[in-house]
Amino acid sequence: MKRGLLTSRQREVLRYRKQGLTQQQIADIIKTSKANVCTIEKAALENIARARDTLEFLYTLDATHLCTLKGGLDLLKAPDIIYTEAEKIGVKVKYDTVSLINRLRDANPDRFRGRQVREDVEVYINEDGDLYFG
Amino acid sequence: MKRGLLTSRQREVLRYRKQGLTQQQIADIIKTSKANVCTIEKAALENIARARDTLEFLYTLDATHLCTLKGGLDLLKAPDIIYTEAEKIGVKVKYDTVSLINRLRDANPDRFRGRQVREDVEVYINEDGDLYFG
DNA sequence: TTAAATTTAAACACTTCTCCTTAACATCCG
DNA sequence: CGGATGTTAAGGAGAAGTGTTTAAATTTAA
Numbered sequence: 001m002k003r004g005l006l007t008s009r010q011r012e013v014l015r016y017r018k019q020g021l022t023q024q025q026i027a028d029i030i031k032t033s034k035a036n037v038c039t040i041e042k043a044a045l046e047n048i049a050r051a052r053d054t055l056e057f058l059y060t061l062d063a064t065h066l067c068t069l070k071g072g073l074d075l076l077k078a079p080d081i082i083y084t085e086a087e088k089i090g091v092k093v094k095y096d097t098v099s100l101i102n103r104l105r106d107a108n109p110d111r112f113r114g115r116q117v118r119e120d121v122e123v124y125i126n127e128d129g130d131l132y133f134g
Numbered sequence: 135m136k137r138g139l140l141t142s143r144q145r146e147v148l149r150y151r152k153q154g155l156t157q158q159q160i161a162d163i164i165k166t167s168k169a170n171v172c173t174i175e176k177a178a179l180e181n182i183a184r185a186r187d188t189l190e191f192l193y194t195l196d197a198t199h200l201c202t203l204k205g206g207l208d209l210l211k212a213p214d215i216i217y218t219e220a221e222k223i224g225v226k227v228k229y230d231t232v233s234l235i236n237r238l239r240d241a242n243p244d245r246f247r248g249r250q251v252r253e254d255v256e257v258y259i260n261e262d263g264d265l266y267f268g
Numbered sequence: 269t270t271a272a273a274t275t276t277a278a279a280c281a282c283t284t285c286t287c288c289t290t291a292a293c294a295t296c297c298g
Numbered sequence: 299c300g301g302a303t304g305t306t307a308a309g310g311a312g313a314a315g316t317g318t319t320t321a322a323a324t325t326t327a328a
């Protein structure tokens with residue numbers, strides 16, 4: 001039975017894990033291989049990350065579209081673009097240059113290759129100056 | 135492309151919706167039927183609910199089962215029960231009587247009818263005195 | 269009561285997820 | 299070294315999710 005994103009198997013494994021059991025011990029209890037326990041646990045953690053991302057997206061719904069970082073753009077040029085656009089609509093960005101770049105990369109590691117934007121990244125900002133990417 | 139739980143279609147519909155467009159208008163824009171827009175929107179909202187449930191579950195992982203509020207119980211008696219049980223295990227509840235009742239009702243509106251508990255509610259508490267219901 | 273907006277149902281092709289096995293590989297520790 | 303722990307890869311069967319259409323039903327509002 002699924003509750004939220006997690007299957008009963010996944011919840012089961014997470015519970016045992018929380019109790020400090022090893023994957024092998026859990027495998028014995030639920031009668032399967034340790035490799036399988038590993039896979040199930042991994043899937044569970046991925047599902048949890050996905051749940052977080054999903055709610056994160058909701059924030060972008062409250063936010064306004066600020067600009068698009070085009071594929072190929074140099075990551076270091078992004079802050080200037082963002083500051084300029086934010087000023088136009090009278091919102092103060094919550095991040096300084098360095099933390100903005102970090103936030104950009106942390107928020108979506110796959111979208112950047114080195115310091116280049118791989119594919120278009122939509123930038124949203126809310127009234128608090130918080131940034132979200134879509 | 136999926137980001138979190140939501141497909142790009144679902145995000146698209148939610149955004150247009152947030153802007154106040156009707157399903158028909160969106161259907162025209164994204165070139166499909168309004169019935170389909172409805173289905174997509176519904177699926178999106180279900181995914182969001184699922185994401186919430188998933189993270190809820192994580193809290194119960196960190197928390198200990200404190201007590202069960204039996205169906206039929208008077209909501210106003212819940213705080214006493216909870217305080218007593220929490221004291222037994224040496225944890226200080228984070229909420230005063232009033233905010234506890236509010237939290238109980240807000241956390242799961244469907245579980246209460248007036249001031250009566252409709253069906254059993256499991257109560258969990260973590261070491262910070264935070265309460266969760268399952 | 270109309271018309272517009274929304275919801276539901278059934279069916280279909282496609283894709284993705286889940287759990288499972290087996291087997292190999294990487295660490296770490298005594 | 300050898301054993302315990304954890305991870306990864308490949309493959310398979312079955313379940314579930316997604317976007318669609320068409321058609322009917324229901325709700326909301328003018």
